Amino acid sequence: MTTDTLRASRTFSDWIPASWAYPETGATRDLRFDYMRGFVIPLLFATHFDFFSLLMFVGWERIGIVSTAEIFVILSGVVVGMVYGKKVKRDGLPATMPGLIQRSVDLYRISVVMILLVAAIRYVPWIDSTVITTFFDAPNNQTYQLYPPLDGSLSTLISKALLLQIGPHQFQVIGMYVVMFILITPLVFFMLSKQRVWLLLGISWVVYAIHYGAPFQSLRPTGAQFEYAFPIMAWQLIYVHGIVVGYYKQEVVAFFRTVWGKWLIVASVLLSLGFMFLTWNHPLPHIPQWITLNMIPAETFHYLNNEYFSKSKIGIGRLLNVVVLFISIYALLTLCWQPLNRALGWFFIPLGQASLYVFFIHVFLLLAIMNTPLPGYKDFWINTALHIGLLAVVWVMVKKEFLFRWIPH
Known part of the structure; x- marks a missing residue:
């Protein structure tokens, strides 16, 4: 380990062995971010494969009032800022634009392919596609259809697919990321290349504030389906700040x-x-009460959650939670990289490096498992085995690079 790494680790703490620290090599790829993205995958499975199991103790907003979406978006922004920012600094924005455009095309294409594949699956009579073609709003006991009727026109289906106005809700965050990457990323790098970082951040906050003060769901400029859950005017805030952090990573780490x-x-x-203490008081109606602390009255929790932790608008409390959680996890990985990497790096890092692929594949794994009797048993240990087994299948698929030629990763 280099002298700089030893000095850096001691800067943070004198009591954690310096030999545990992350080896700072100056490489563009930061395995800590891959590790964090890999950690998101089990949380994703706990949320979308909605079975009560051991994964619930880290999923279902158990580590804070944040979801996998916030972590995924901010990590995506940081990685984009690091990778493309390095090219912008070295070659200039015009030379970087072809790569940005190609990545935009790849992301958009995979989103449209996902939408159309699910649309086609609806016509297979022995497959129940309800889990990925509808959205059940449990608090209001209401089901929303996410696709046009089966007897609708093909032209309507295709036009809605091209505009990202339909699709499985489990893939919506990718649709949001696609649109943000296409519409926002070039503008962000243009302003960064002109050293207008404070103006950029100011504009981002103004757009966020406009949406935050507007009536619920009144501002959806893209008209895409994902904006019902992830309005772009709100969610651009963490993406833009993520890019800025990635672009100025060395300066941020030095601070x-x-x-x-x-x-x-x-x-x-x-x-x-x-925040973890707060969220462990969440009176979730569909899980046993013995796993909640019950130290905060349900009415008080719901008030705080609705007022300050709104997911769609990224309430100011949720925003603060995701920032401090991100800093805490990154600091932990910096200080204790060697033991954490030995323990779970073999599992998390491959998944993190292929996170887009996993997001794509998990939709079809969900469809497959929901067409078996297994979820109907509603057994804690069967559910745990399902979650672990599905994660193992995805990990093997990633290691074998199954369909990597066709599915972006």
Whole structure:
């Protein structure tokens, strides 16, 4: 390990062995981000494969009032800022644009393919596609159809698919990411290349504030389906800030080595623990009450959750939670990389490096498992075996690079 790495690790803490620290090599790829994205995958499975199992103890917003979507979007922004930012700094924005455009085309294509494949599956008589063609709103006991009727016109289906106005709700966050990548990324890099970072961040906050103060679902400029759950005017905030952090990663890391930076890490850890305590009081109606702390009245929790932690608008409490959780996890991986990598890096890193592929594949795994009797048993241990088995299948598919030639990863 280099002297710089030893010095950096001791800057954060004197009591954690320096030999545990992440080896800073200066490489563009940061395995800590791959590890974090891989960690998101079990949380994703706990959410979309909605079976009560051991995964629930980390999924279903158990580590904070944040979902997999916020973590995925902010990580995507950071990685885009690092990878394409390096090219912008080295070759300039015009030379970088072809790569951005090609990535945009790939992302858009895979989204349309997903929508059309699910649309075609609806016509197979022995497959029940309800789980990916409808959305059940449990609090209001209402089911929404996500696709046009089977007897609708083909032209309507195709036009809605091209505009991302239909599709499985389990894939919606990818649709949002596609649109943000296409519409926002070039503008962000243009302003960064002109050193207008504060103007960029100011505009991002103004757009967020306009949406935050508007009536619910009144501002959906793209008209795409994902905006019902992930309105782009709100969610662009964490994506844009993620790109900026990735673009200035060296400067950001240097700040966290200062006295103020170390105090910010301590504050982030304490706040993350506080948010974790809060979310463990969530009175979820469809899980046993013995797993909740029940120290905060249900009415109080629901008020705080609705007022400050709205997922669609990214309430200010949820925004703070995702930021401090991100800082805390990154600091933990920086300090304790070697033992954490040995323990679970073999599993998380491959999944994190192929996260888009996993998002695509998991929709069809969900369809397959829901067409078996297994979910109907509603047994804790069967559900746990299902979750672990499905994750193992995805991990093997990633390691074998199954369909990597056709599915972006």
